[in-house]
Every structure is written in structure tokens, then in C-alpha cells.
Amino acid sequence: MSQAVAPASVPPRLEMRGISKRYDATIALRAVDLVMQPGEVHALAGENGAGKSTLIKVLAGAVGRDAGTIKIDGSETELPSPHAARQAGIRVVYQEFSLVPHLSVAENILLGQLPSRAAGVWIDWKAAARRASAALESLGFDVPDVRRPVASLPVSQRQMVEIAKAMLQQPRILVLDEPSAVLSGGDLDRLFSAVRSLRDAGTSVLYVSHRLDEVFQIATRITVLKDGALVGTVDASAIDQPGLVRMMVGRELAEIYPRRSATPADPLLQVRGLSRPGVFSDVSFDLAPGEVVGVFGLVGSGRTDVVRAIFGADRSTGAMVLDGQTYRPRSPGDALSRGVAMLSEDRARDGLILQMSLRDNMSLPSFSRMSRYGLISRLQQTVLVRDEMAEVGVRAPSIDAPVRRLSGGNQQKVVVGKWLLRGARVLLLDEPTRGVDVGAKAEIYRIIATLAERGKAILLVSSELPEILGMSDRILVMRGGRLVGEFARSEATEERLLAAAAGVVEEDAA
Amino acid sequence: MSSHPALTERALSVLARQVGTARSEWRRRWLSYVPTVAFVVLATFAAVTSDAFLSQGNLSNLFKQIFTNGLISLGMLVVILSAGIDLSVGATVALAGIVAAGLLNMLPWPIAIPLAVAVATVAGGLNGTLVAWFRLPPFVATLATMSAIRGFVYVVSETPITPNESAFRQLVASNVGPVPTVAIFMVGCFLLVSFFLRQTTMGRAIYAIGGNEEAVRLAGINVRAHVMLAYLISGMFAGLAGVILASRVGIAQPSVGAGFELDAIAACVIGGASLAGGRGSVRGTFAGVLLLGLISNLLNLYSVQAYYQQIFKGALIVLAVLARRREG
Numbered sequence: 001m002s003q004a005v006a007p008a009s010v011p012p013r014l015e016m017r018g019i020s021k022r023y024d025a026t027i028a029l030r031a032v033d034l035v036m037q038p039g040e041v042h043a044l045a046g047e048n049g050a051g052k053s054t055l056i057k058v059l060a061g062a063v064g065r066d067a068g069t070i071k072i073d074g075s076e077t078e079l080p081s082p083h084a085a086r087q088a089g090i091r092v093v094y095q096e097f098s099l100v101p102h103l104s105v106a107e108n109i110l111l112g113q114l115p116s117r118a119a120g121v122w123i124d125w126k127a128a129a130r131r132a133s134a135a136l137e138s139l140g141f142d143v144p145d146v147r148r149p150v151a152s153l154p155v156s157q158r159q160m161v162e163i164a165k166a167m168l169q170q171p172r173i174l175v176l177d178e179p180s181a182v183l184s185g186g187d188l189d190r191l192f193s194a195v196r197s198l199r200d201a202g203t204s205v206l207y208v209s210h211r212l213d214e215v216f217q218i219a220t221r222i223t224v225l226k227d228g229a230l231v232g233t234v235d236a237s238a239i240d241q242p243g244l245v246r247m248m249v250g251r252e253l254a255e256i257y258p259r260r261s262a263t264p265a266d267p268l269l270q271v272r273g274l275s276r277p278g279v280f281s282d283v284s285f286d287l288a289p290g291e292v293v294g295v296f297g298l299v300g301s302g303r304t305d306v307v308r309a310i311f312g313a314d315r316s317t318g319a320m321v322l323d324g325q326t327y328r329p330r331s332p333g334d335a336l337s338r339g340v341a342m343l344s345e346d347r348a349r350d351g352l353i354l355q356m357s358l359r360d361n362m363s364l365p366s367f368s369r370m371s372r373y374g375l376i377s378r379l380q381q382t383v384l385v386r387d388e389m390a391e392v393g394v395r396a397p398s399i400d401a402p403v404r405r406l407s408g409g410n411q412q413k414v415v416v417g418k419w420l421l422r423g424a425r426v427l428l429l430d431e432p433t434r435g436v437d438v439g440a441k442a443e444i445y446r447i448i449a450t451l452a453e454r455g456k457a458i459l460l461v462s463s464e465l466p467e468i469l470g471m472s473d474r475i476l477v478m479r480g481g482r483l484v485g486e487f488a489r490s491e492a493t494e495e496r497l498l499a500a501a502a503g504v505v506e507e508d509a510a
Numbered sequence: 511m512s513s514h515p516a517l518t519e520r521a522l523s524v525l526a527r528q529v530g531t532a533r534s535e536w537r538r539r540w541l542s543y544v545p546t547v548a549f550v551v552l553a554t555f556a557a558v559t560s561d562a563f564l565s566q567g568n569l570s571n572l573f574k575q576i577f578t579n580g581l582i583s584l585g586m587l588v589v590i591l592s593a594g595i596d597l598s599v600g601a602t603v604a605l606a607g608i609v610a611a612g613l614l615n616m617l618p619w620p621i622a623i624p625l626a627v628a629v630a631t632v633a634g635g636l637n638g639t640l641v642a643w644f645r646l647p648p649f650v651a652t653l654a655t656m657s658a659i660r661g662f663v664y665v666v667s668e669t670p671i672t673p674n675e676s677a678f679r680q681l682v683a684s685n686v687g688p689v690p691t692v693a694i695f696m697v698g699c700f701l702l703v704s705f706f707l708r709q710t711t712m713g714r715a716i717y718a719i720g721g722n723e724e725a726v727r728l729a730g731i732n733v734r735a736h737v738m739l740a741y742l743i744s745g746m747f748a749g750l751a752g753v754i755l756a757s758r759v760g761i762a763q764p765s766v767g768a769g770f771e772l773d774a775i776a777a778c779v780i781g782g783a784s785l786a787g788g789r790g791s792v793r794g795t796f797a798g799v800l801l802l803g804l805i806s807n808l809l810n811l812y813s814v815q816a817y818y819q820q821i822f823k824g825a826l827i828v829l830a831v832l833a834r835r836r837e838g
Contacts, residue, residue: 313728333730342728350728353721355788364718365729367711374710418729 011074013038013204014059014173019068021054028054030229031068036173036204038073041195043219043236044208046248047439051228052208056175059206060092061085072172089172093162093179101151106132108150109165135168136160139194141187156183156299163191167198174198175206180214183299186502192218211464212241224248249439256442257470258449265289268457269327269340269426271310274318279305280481283318287426289455292448294462294472296497302481303461304345307428310459311335311342322426336365341419342428343412345461351415354404358396359385361403361414365422384421392417392447409440416447427451430461445471465494477501544833545780545797549804556808563811566688573693574758576803578603578751579773580696580796584703585634585747586774587795591707592740593720593787594648598637599748599774601659603767606630606752608663611671611762619678627749633659634745638738656771663764671762682757692754699747704792716740720787776823777802780830801826 014036021029029051036042046052057063059070061079070077072088079085085092099108106128107114115127132146141160150158159179166174176195180188195205195218209215215222216236224231224247231247239247245256267286275281280302287293297303309316312329320327322338329335332342344350352361362385363370370380385399392413396406403414412432419427429448433441448471452458462468468475475492477485477500485500556563563569582599589596610626617625633655640651673679684691707713715736718726727733751770756762775785781798783790805826806819 311728331730332728333732336730344728349722350724353718353725353788356718356721360714360718364714364726364731367714371711374712376709376711376714378709422730 010038011071012036013040013073015069015071015074016055016059017069017071019055019058019070020066021058021063022066027228029058029065030227032225032228032230033233034206034223035233036206038204039199039202040221041199041205041207041219043215043222044206044225045212045215045222045244046225046231050225050248052225053177054228055225056092056177056206056208059085059090059173059175061090086169089169090175091166091169091171091173092175093166093177095178099150099158099162099165102149104147104149105136105153105161106146108161109135109146109168111165132164135164139164139167140190141194142190154300156187159183160187160191163194167194170201171203173204173206175208177208179207180209180211186298188214212244213466215244216241249442256445258446260449260452263290265291268323269310270321272319272321274306274309274316274320276305276309276314276316279314280309280478283478283483285476285483285486287457287459289425289457290452291473292452292458292460292471294460294468294475295478296462296465296468296475297478297501299463301478301501303478304430305481306478307342307430307459307461311340311428313342336419336422336424339423339425340428341422341424341426343415343419343430343432345431345434347408347411347415351418352403352411355402357400358389358394358403358406358414359399362388362418362421365418369421388417388421391420393443407440408436409443412436412440412444413447416444416451420451424456426457426459428459428461431463432460433462433464433467441467465497468492468497469494479503545782545794545801545830549797549801552801552804552808556804556811560808560811563808568807568811570685570690570693572803572807573690573696575807576799577692577696578755578770579777579802580799581699581747581751581754582770582774583777583795583799584699584792585744586771587778587781587783587790587792588703588707588716588740589648589744590775590778590783590785591720591787591790592716592737593723594641594737594740595652595775595785596634596637596741596744596748597649597652597771598633598656598659599744600767600770601656601663602630602633602745602748603752603755603770604663604762604764605633605659606749607756607762607766608667608671608764610753611673611756612667614673614675614678615671619675623678623753626753627746630749630752631742631746634741634743634748635738637745638741641741642734642737667762667764670764672760673756673762679757679760682754692758695754699750700792700796703743707792712736712739717788720789722788773802776827779827782830782834784834798830 012035014034016032016034018031018033019029020027020031032051032055034044034055044052044055054063058065059079061082061084064080070079077088079088100111109132110128115124115131116122117124129146136142136146139160141164150161153161163176163179179191183191195207199205207215207219219236221233222236222239222244223233224244226248234247265288268289269287271286272284274283283306285293295303295306305314308314310320310329312331312333312335322340327338329338329340335341353364359381363381366384367376370377370384382399389396389399394406394410394413394417396410403411406414432448433444436444448458448460460468460471469489469492473489475487475489475497476483477487477497479501484503487496582603586596586599606626606629609629610623613622613625616622637652637655640646640655641648644651682692686694707717715726715731716739718731719733719736723733752767755766777798778790778795779785779798780801781790781794781796783795802823805822809819809822
């Protein structure tokens with residue numbers, strides 16, 4: 001199969017054989033092979049903890065390997081340091097950006113190689129701006145002004161700057177680690193075409209993603225890891241999505257979304273004409289107990305802002321009724337006391353205090369339930385937190401373990417548990433499965449289904465169509481700060497949702 | 511016994527796992543005991559090599575030297591935990607001292623002293639207002655109030671004030687058995703703050719704010735009020751230090767307290783607090799205060815120049831932070 005792309009006479013661009021790595025008692029990689037041909041887009045798939053990041057870090061020279069050989073274009077390489085990896089023509093775009101926020105886009109792209117005059121004394125800013133713009137344009141990326149500081153750009157544009165920076169070097173091997181996590185439709189298309197032109201110029205691209213549809217869109221071959229070991233390398237044309245999921249988790253795709261049926265009920269939350277000037281306007285919908293309503297939209301469509309407004313985190317105008325009474329949250333505290341909770345898109349930033357314990361994190365919003373005159377009853381706290389942990393299925397070494405040591409899926413369960421403990425009835429879930437692996441996703445979906453069965457009203461914001469389609473009873477679509485469509489589960493398809501979100505007129509729709 | 515080999519084996523494996531956990535826990539945490547251990551080692555060394563060290567005169571001297579920094583550090587710790595810093599504590603020490611000395615000449619001490627501490631707490635409230643409501647960076651806000659408070663102290667009194675009072679002075683100088691009363695007071699304050707930070711909702715909220723302010727806000731907790739509280743506590747402890755210091759010395763100097771803020775920050779950092787907030791402990795800070803006090807006491811005993819003490823202090827801070835870096 002490895003001869004599928006290039007004839008056997010040409011040595012592979014990258015040949016990693018028998019790569020092993022252990023951290024203390026944990027085996028991160030067990031004799032893993034990865035072979036990439038020149039000019040190949042190769043996907044690396046696997047759940048979190050499967051060993052993808054460790055393998056990337058070995059390739060980037062960021063961690064040493066315990067065993068195994070690495071050959072680049074046929075010659076054996078050590079890769080003892082990130083510097084050595086760069087020398088060997090390897091560039092990695094990590095999920096966490098390595099940009100300097102207060103420097104301009106141009107400076108970031110050209111970091112370490114700014115054009116200069118007078119023997120390197122003056123920086124030639126005009127030339128720098130030209131080269132940076134050219135680099136972005138050649139990728140089809142649209143960044144308005146390269147003199148702006150990176151910090152002023154939205155995350156999706158920062159991602160493009162990061163990618164442009166890596167591509168400018170014309171690397172022999174480019175590794176993209178979850179590049180789509182912050183990119184939406186149009187940007188993703190531009191990224192893909194940039195990747196393709198790079199591939200055509202001979203660069204080998206290793207594409208790491210949770211999103212299987214992307215993997216099939218861009219990659220010719222796929223290497224799957226599980227529990228630090230190689231499951232196999234397959235041609236993308238020889239396998240379908242369910243097959244790939246089976247390889248990754250040893251489980252069927254259909255089992256990921258739990259079966260559930262909503263019984264119609266009177267709305268718990270009614271939103272009428274909700275607006276926030278310049279961000280979204282005239283948003284109206286109902287949400288009933290036991291119902292999961294999906295909100296789909298591209299990045300920048302205002303979906304997150306609507307959720308934040310309902311949670312009282314941002315100011316808004318319009319009318320809301322909760323449980324028959326006017327609901328006008330002035331702060332998250334107001335929302336919580338009425339039983340409205342939010343699970344934010346960025347757990348680490350908005351949901352968790354990473355260095356604090358599970359105990360502290362889960363009880364923070366519910367102190368009033370476990371304290372008297374400001375004194376916390378440790379016993380009561382332990383009982384409540386333990387019960388809730390069992391309820392949502394948090395797996396942790398102890399109740400006092402810092403949450404930073406938990407996996408992404410478990411962290412997300414901590415946030416869910418924290419709100420349930422607070423007595424939430426309306427749950428606003430903003431990208432609840434972002435950055436968690438397929439196995440943990442399935443578990444989060446199960447929790448959502450259970451919550452709905454118990455009568456919680458759930459608003460599920462997501463940019464993953466399969467997730468929206470798999471979980472929602474009704475689906476709202478947002479575009480440019482407005483609600484542009486509502487679909488029942490039965491009438492929604494990926495095509496119709498995407499068309500509505502992108503503003504494409506449906507030709508054959510009645 | 512031999513009929514239950516499986517049971518014995520299981521018990522052994524459970525035991526082994528527990529030993530393993532304890533060991534890895536220890537491996538991760540032993541660094542947090544370094545200041546305490548260093549203190550014990552140094553104290554032992556001093557006791558063995560110097561007759562003067564264990565004399566009651568020197569020991570109560572040591573306590574008197576550290577209680578000022580002890581009280582200030584305690585307030586500083588609370589602010590640092592909230593991801594802030596309080597540079598104004600040194601000036602607040604002078605403010606409380608001058609106010610107390612002035613009031614003691616007019617009012618009985620049970621009224622004058624609490625009033626002076628209250629004035630210091632108000633100064634802390636000023637910091638809290640600037641940081642929590644006007645969103646000034648804590649460093650800038652307290653740099654400004656440091657200057658303003660110091661200026662205010664000189665406006666109130668350019669010259670030192672000598673209080674004409676003896677009851678409070680005697681109380682400050684008194685001993686309970688062989689132990690100075692102020693030492694007991696200081697230890698009491700440490701226990702109180704330790705309890706506050708561990709067991710109260712406000713204490714946990716302050717830790718959490720230092721860890722992730724946005725998450726705390728979204729948890730429906732009033733972030734401003736808790737940040738305010740941290741600076742009030744810092745001002746109050748600086749005030750307590752100021753009135754006790756003035757009474758011990760017998761004179762309130764408008765110039766006193768310059769540089770105290772740096773000693774307090776040093777004690778917190780040596781004790782393992784992170785200036786980024788959310789990390790640090792009362793126990794560690796206590797060890798930091800003791801260690802700093804002991805080092806200057808020792809170097810005094812051996813009549814080493816004060817400048818060397820500063821070099822020592824600098825080295826100690828760097829070592830403490832380097833040691834912390836290896837912690838998981």
C-alpha cells in the first residue's frame with residue numbers, strides 16, 4: 001500500500017519506524033510506523049491519548065524517542081532538538097499558536113528573517129509588509145492589514161497567519177495539528193486549496209484532525225493510532241467514515257449518538273427579538289423542557305453571542321420569558337439563580353480553574369448549598385460533589401485532584417456537573433465537544449441525552465454538522481447575526497443546513 | 511495463611527500501590543517543604559554554633575523582627591493569590607503608625623488603635639477600588655497609592671510623633687510566659703487567614719479568581735467584591751503591623767516602611783506563591799517569613815554587614831523560584 005503514491009525507487013519523504021516513547025510508567029508510543037511520500041497529504045487519526053501529539057512532538061524534535069529510526073528522503077536523521085527538525089525542513093503548526101500577540105502580522109510571519117537595509121541595521125518595513133501580504137495572498141488568505149497587531153485579529157485569522165508563517169519556509173514536511181478547530185467553511189476551503197498547492201510543489205503534509213469529513217476531503221492516506229500503537233495505514237479511497245471510526249475506537253458510528261425521543265411540552269424559555277447592536281438582532285425562539293435545540297452557523301454568525309446574552313454575560317435588548325416569568329439576566333449570577341447555565345466553547349478559559357481541585361471547581365457556583373455564614377462544610381461539599389461526579393461519570397484519581405490533570409472529556413464533564421449541582425434547568429452548550437476525542441464525545445452525547453430525558457432544556461451550539469443532526473430535535477440556523485432558518489430533525493440534511501448557513505439559495509427546495 | 515495466597519497477594523498489591531502513590535505524591539510535593547527544612551537546618555546550625563542564638567533576648571528579638579514582615583506578608587499573600595500585588599503596604603505601615611500615635615495623644619488606645627487600623631484598611635479599599643472598579647493593573651494602581659499615601663503621611667506630620675501613652679506599649683512589649691505577646695498574635699493571624707483561605711467561600715473565591723477570573727465571573731460570583739476584599743485585608747494587616755511597630759519603637763516615623771512591600775513579596779514567593787495568582791499557601795508564606803527573619807538574625811549575630819543580607823535574600827528568591835519550577 002505504501003507504493004500507492006510514488007514508485008518504489010524514490011525513497012519516502014518521511015519514514016518513521018518502530019518509534020517508542022514512554023513517560024515514567026505510561027507508554028505513549030509503542031513501535032509506531034509512519035511513512036509519507038513526497039507530495040502526499042497524509043492524515044493522522046486517533047482518539048485523544050492515542051499518541052498523535054507525542055508522535056508529532058517526536059517529529060518536531062520537541063521530545064526524544066526511546067527507540068526507533070527516522071529517515072528523511074532516505075537518510076537517517078536524529079532530530080535531537082526543534083532546531084534540528086527545522087533544519088531538516090520540518091514545520092509544525094500546533095493548536096496553541098506560537099505568535100507574538102503585540103507584534104504585527106508581518107513581523108510574526110517574517111519573525112527572524114525581516115528584510116533589512118544598510119547591512120542589517122534598518123528594517124525595511126515596506127518590503128516586510130509586501131512579503132507578508134504576498135505570502136498570505138498566495139495562500140488565498142484574506143488578512144486586511146499586515147501592520148495590525150496579531151492580537152487584534154479574530155482567532156481564525158490568527159490561525160491563517162500561523163499557517164502562512166510555516167508555509168513561507170517551503171518546508172519539506174508540514175504538520176498541521178487540528179487546523180480546523182477555529183476555521184469555518186470558507187476559511188477551511190482556502191486552507192485546503194493552500195495545502196493542495198503546497199502538496200503539488202512537493203511538500204508532504206501531515207494533517208491531524210478529529211473531523212473525519214475533513215480527513216476524507218484532503219488526505220490520500222490515513223494512519224490510525226490507538227492507545228499508543230499503530231492500528232494501520234489505509235488509502236482514503238479504500239475506507240469510509242464508519243470504517244475509520246471502527247479503526248479508531250473499535251465501535252460503530254451509529255452508537256455515538258444515543259437514540260432519544262422528545263415529548264412535546266410547553267416552552268420553558270421563550271426568546272423574543274433578542275438583539276445586541278452590531279452583533280446579532282431579532283433572535284426569537286422557544287425552548288421546551290426535554291428538548292435539544294441545535295444552533296448551527298459558521299464562525300462569526302453570532303451564535304456564541306446569543307448564548308452569552310441569554311446567560312447574562314453580555315448585555316442585550318429584547319424580551320425573554322423563563323418558566324412564565326420575565327427573565328432579564330444582568331449577570332451570570334442572575335442567570336444561574338434562575339437555573340440557566342452555560343458551557344462555554346473554551347473550557348480552559350471560561351469554565352475551569354485548571355490548577356484547582358475537582359472539589360473546588362465543581363462547588364464554586366454552589367457554595368450557598370454547602371456553606372453557612374460563609375464557612376464551607378467539608379462533609380457536605382464532599383457528599384454533593386461525589387454524587388454529582390458519579391452522576392455525570394467523571395473519572396478522576398480523587399476529588400482533590402487538580403482538573404488540569406484530567407482528560408478533555410472528563411474536564412467537560414466536570415463543567416456539566418458543576419452546573420447541574422447549581423440546579424440548572426436550561427443548559428446552553430457552546431461547542432461542548434470541541435477538542436475531545438470520539439470516545440469522550442460519545443460519552444458527552446449520552447450525558448446530553450440523559451439530561452434531556454430528565455427534563456432539562458438544552459440549546460446546543462455547534463459547528464459540527466453530524467453532531468447537530470445527531471443530537472437535535474429542532475435546528476436553528478444563524479447567519480450574520482440573524483436566525484435564517486428553522487428545521488425539524490426530520491427535514492434537516494447537511495446540505496440544507498450548510499446552504500442556509502452560507503446564504504446559498506436552495507435551487508431545488510420547494 | 512497459605513490457603514489464601516491470592517488474598518495476601520491482593521493485600522500486598524494494594525499496599526504497594528498506596529506506597530507508590532504516597533511516593534509519587536511526595537516526589538511532587540517535597541519541594542514545597544524546602545523553606546521549612548531550610549529553616550530547621552539553619553536554626554539548628556545557629557543553635558549549635560552560637561551561644562547567643564538561643565538566649566531569650568535574641569529569640570524574642572527575632573520574633574519582634576519578623577512580626578512586621580509576617581503580618582504584611584499575610585495580607586500580601588491574599589492579594590497575590592487573587593493575581594494582584596500591593597506595593598502600597600510600606601506606606602500604609604507609616605500611615606497607620608502616624609495616625610495611631612496622633613490619636614493616642616487624644617483617645618484611649620482601645621479606640622485609637624482600631625481607628626488607625628481602620629484608616630489603613632480604607633487605604634487598602636482605595637487600592638481595591640482602583641483595581642476592581644477602574645480596572646487598573648494592580649502594579650500600577652498600588653504604585654500610585656504607594657506614592658500618594660506616603661505623601662499624605664508627610665502632610666499629616668512631617669516630624670515623628672511620640673505617643674504619650676503606656677498601656678498599649680506595655681501590651682505590645684509584654685510576654686505570655688516566655689513568649690512575646692506579639693508572636694502569639696502573629697501566629698493567631700496566620701491560623702486565621704489559613705482557615706479563611708481554606709474553609710470559607712470567600713477564601714476559595716479569591717484563590718479561584720487568581721486562577722481564572724472569567725470562570726469565576728461566569729460561575730455567578732461577584733469578582734469585584736472579592737478583589738476588593740483582598741486589598742482591604744492587605745491594608746488591614748499593614749495597618750496592624752504599623753501600629754504595633756510604632757508602639758514597639760515608641761515613636762511613629764513618617765519615613766518608616768520603605769521597602770517593606772518587597773520583603774513581603776519575597777516571603778510569599780519564597781513560600782511558593784505564584785505572582786500569576788491562584789497558587790500559594792499560608793504555611794509556605796510563614797516559612798518564607800521565618801527564613802528571611804532567621805537569615806538576617808544570624809548574619810547580625812555573626813556581625814556580617816547588612817549588604818550581604820540583601821545579596822542572600824536575592825539568591826534565596828531565585829533559588830525558591832527555580833525549585834518551584836520543577837514541581838508538577
